[in-house]
Amino acid sequence: MSPTPELLPPLPAPVRLFPLGDAAVVLEFGTSISPETHRAIQAVRHYLTQHPVAGQRELVSAFTTLTVYYDPWQLSEAGRYQPYERAAELLRQLLPAALATTVATEAALVEIPVCYGGAFGPDLAAVAAHTGLSSEEVVTRHSAPEYLVHMMGFAPGFPYLGGLDERLATPRRTQPRPLVPAGAVGIAGAQTGIYSLPTPGGWQLIGRTPLQLFNPEWAQPSRLRAGQRLRFVPISEAEFQQFQRYES
Secondary structure, three states, X not given: OOOEEEOOOOOOOOOEEEEOOOOEEEEEOOOOOOHHHHHHHHHHHHHHHHOOOOOEEEEEEOOOEEXXXXXXXXXXXXXXXXXXXXXXHHHHHHHHHXXXXXXXXXXXXXXXXXXXXXXXXXXXXXXXXXXXXXXHHHHHHHHOOOEEEEEEOOOOOOEEEEOOOHHHOEOOOOOOEEEEOOOEEEEEEOEEEEOOOOEEEOOEEEEEOOOOOEOOOOOOOEOOOOOOEEXXXXXXXXXXXXXXXXXX
């Protein structure tokens, strides 16, 4: 199913620009994490992909910012301009057009199967105790929403998701684990995410998906990308094993 054009609502505050080192400029779209902020960032990112500024090298989006990396020498036109001032000027000029464009939102909903609790979710009971909910209610509330992939980060293919039920907010573990398995689904504060690779981590682990999220040999190495919507689907341990055999 093709993406659906969506009009961009006005931002609550003007976009703020500031330098990052001597070869990048950060565009800050306010300070609150929201779908509206995300859509604004994606609109400007898409516009810059189609209409890059001089010397543009890379675009990196986050919860509330878009960082534009550039070649200082090329952007300065061989020393005629100060690189950052020139970058900021060009970006300010194109922002109105970029923010006035429609945004293509992902129409398809990605389903992520998750086996909750037990060896797959060793911190499920801790989350239940912290929130005052039963383990069953934690699973029900965690698998109910549609989540928005705000950004990818921490490790290749790791999605930061927006939309977690406020009742499930739980602080990180006081003692991080030296190794968290790939596919682990965790909660940290008001966020939830999926470990894409085996890494150290301090998120509260409530389940695990058998799906592989990152593989450098794939044409598109990351299964997920910013802008997608997903929901978690509870599965049994037997179903987990079936999925895992299919993935391997």
